[in-house]
Amino acid sequence: MKNKLFKNFIIIFMIIITNLSIINNVFAESDNLIENDTNFYPRKLLSSYKNNEDIDPLINLEVTVDINEIRAFDIIDKKTDPDFYARIFINGEEFRSPIWKNQKYLSNLNWSCTLDVPDDQEFVEIIIQLWDWNIGRDTLCDIALNDNENPNRKDLSIIYSIKTGHWFGDDMIYLPHSWSVDMSGYGRGNGCDDNSIYEDDNDCEIYFDIKQNDYDGDEIPYWTETEMFNTDPTVDDRGRDDDNDNIPIEWENKWGHQFDWEYDELIDQYVIYHTWFYDPFKWDDHQNIDTDNDALNNLEEYLTCQWGSDPFRKDIFVEIDQMNAGSIFEKESVLPDGSKHLIRNAFNRQNIIFHLDDGSWVGETGSESVPFDDVGEKSTWEEVDLLYRKYFLHDNEHNWRRGVFHYGVVIYNAEGASGYCFRSDAFQISRVGMEKKVLSPVCGSRDVVYASAYMHELGHSLGLVFLGGHSRDAYFPWQPLWWKFRPYKSIMNYGYMYGFLHDLVDYSDGSRGKNDFNDWENIDFYNFQSYF
Template sequence: MKKNLLKVICTVGILALLFIPTSAMAQSSKQLPEKMPLLYDFDPLVNNITVTVTIKEIRALKTIDLLSNPDFYVKVKINDKEFISNVWENQKYVQNPDFSTTAEVLDLLCDISVDDGNYTQARTADIVYSIAAGVWWGDDSLGDDSGLGRLNGCDDNSIYQQDRDCELWFDITQNDFDQDGFPYWLETEAYNTSPMISNLGEDADQDGIPIEWEHFYGLTYFQWGHDEGYYMVYDPFEWENYSAIDEDNDALNNIEEYLTWQWGSDPYRQDIFLEIDQMQKEPGNNETTVPLESYEFIRDSHARQNIVWHIDDGRLGGGEIIPYKADLQEYDYDQFYWKYFMHQNANNWRRGVFHWGIIGYNVTQKTGFTFGSRIGNLQATDCFYLPALFLKTQVKLIPIFSSLARRTFNSEKQLAYIYAGVIMHETGHSLGLHCPGVDCHDGKWPWEVNYWRYGSYKSVMNYRYVYSALVDYSDGSRGKNDWDDWSSIDLTNINPRPHW
């Protein structure tokens, strides 16, 4: 059993060392006024301030229990009051935990002491939440590697170690009179907005992003030399050219980060979005769809690297059903892209944000491939095709060898590994991965010399591993003929570029 501990201390003073994110330092920040006397009623419009911690998702990124999926529970401490969730039994992914805790807190200034760093504390997240400004910092803070509201056990550089690493998504909120999420002190002393009227959705500076996003990702607290305090990286009342800002270099500018915020994107942590469209089944054959477990495998491998991978198989507004066609020609892929991904809108904002894949039954194209899209004079390498029937034949191509390579005799799980590998392989081409060992056609089988020559290159880009249980890119740590995929990927490759 693995415990996930999250301690929240509601305060406006902090004694612990604070991590200073480089991305926030790169911005010209404005310090907020400090007008908080020792005894200060932070919200005279409500009788009691309550703080709520909501657990949004829990994921095991490594093996926790050898013989079963792990059991999870969460322990939350708000000041000195402890809350313990029920146990989620035998679940590797707890995607809708439906667990939140609310506690009344003193609306007075207070201090905290630093934890002693024992074994339990090493697996506990200590977070300071400000009831004055509605922001938090500590073991999770604005601009850190894992993103705001997300904790990653691999952040201690244990990516390829069995260290019971998990991923925890959460949020911290508090009550306020107008229910817009902006505390009284922030509205009256910093934003000069009314604490009695909701400001949600307002865009006072008319830069295309409303105040709630600019607050969540633009206000932080850190010690900057001797000038510790609250700083606005993004000011909701000063115009920013957000279409030209991409803090994390993930191909999404801040306008696009706002549009995908509803699905968990973060402007300081890299995100990848993929839409999968499915062709209708071939007459006379059973329908073959991507196993849902495939998406979880891919998401885990990216999560360990602090890249959040998002799939749209219908859950994010895409996931179209394409009419069956047996003999696909090159122009068919262009037409499918235009009709089912772009929806015949040359300015569709999803282009340059989402990769696009199609699962088909083309009898004349038996292997997957990556291809580019072109709208007007703008081209991007952002698409791939996967052949459903061919991939299904790979499950038991050589039964014993296939089962050993995927570490399971379960056919459904083998198919999940196959789809995960090829989706990650084709996406890797869109991300610009190319080195010796990539797409090496004479390195698939043990009797071929390149099977052994590039054996150290443990990546789905290597045909030796694309249908295995690996589902990962290589980090280049295995010596000769290994390559560092993770440091080489270029997420901006899907941004459309001029092509004449």
């Protein structure tokens, strides 16, 4: 019997993933059942695809898909940047965005589409596609996960619940040790998830949100408020912390929910349950929970959620300060925008999301322009460390950003090396040293030079130390170690820094045999919290 039930579960699961249109044959049509014990944990409720009753009697329900950001990982158009547009299908009705012409990176798009949906059906079917417009024939870009049943599929198919405001399918909350397979994060699609990181596969990433209208505006749906939380659906509950665990109800509602399936022998079907493992009315030790092992506990994930952190997917936060111009024709010292994109691409392809606070964020920012150092020709270690204490910590050793953000400052001219870590969580690169490399005919572009140096020093902050090729005897082709560590294709290897003969801005994946090293698998996310 157990083998039979397991086989049935696998069959049903594949149907959900590959043919969302028949999901109403999967979920049972049943009455709402809830545990009588209000202290029951986790909270579970039997759900159904159709229940023939108004799920939210306060309003006429509408579902909205927001497209927030689009980024190309691969070369989509050979001669120009891509002309992106999105196609969204909500319950089969199609919506098209404007064409954003000749742009590889799109942020703060704020484009959305909305559909009036049936008030008596819990689930809404959504498909998200990303296209590149061309004369004659448009190109479907890859934002899909790894689908073994249909390896050529490039879009996202999602089922949204208007009872809870959550969704599953190709995009869902990734829970370790569960059946969910979405590693890219909730509300994000990554075309590299089919292991095509180093292949030309029209890979892109897309950031989106799905939501519904809500009478009180707290984004906790009527059904969840009345059937699960016993809160007032006419009162905005944002900011409530009934369990006094320092995280409000809206965060625990969003990130504490999961879908569960169980086989019911009586009706010979699978039924879906809604589960909250972070119960807003039960205290959780969020300070000691770090499910994704990215060195950010849940309290820190909450503090950074305004910038897109996901407690079930790795995030890296870096604050950058940049030096003002000097009084004697010294130019300002900045990290080029192109360099920022190159670094972000390298991390994001690996589903390690790189967040750089460079002053452009909406809301709070810690990034500042620091004064030019006109004391002596070069900035000493002590002077650079003073910038850290004054402009990162703001003379507060307990500043909450310490242990959450790495700190990388761009200065004009450094004493000693033009780039180095001066604390486990802090590093510098200098303009004078970078510009010398830019002028070299064997180095890469300005974007590549700055990006490789900044990412190299960040790598040390992430625990990548004592590596092959990280030696002064491995800089140039006439040195033996340069040849020995050719397989270690990483900007941690001096022989690949600054775009030397290769425009490389990446760590190695360890796939090249002897003398290679897998940087990505050996990142120590906690290293920067061991201060020195």
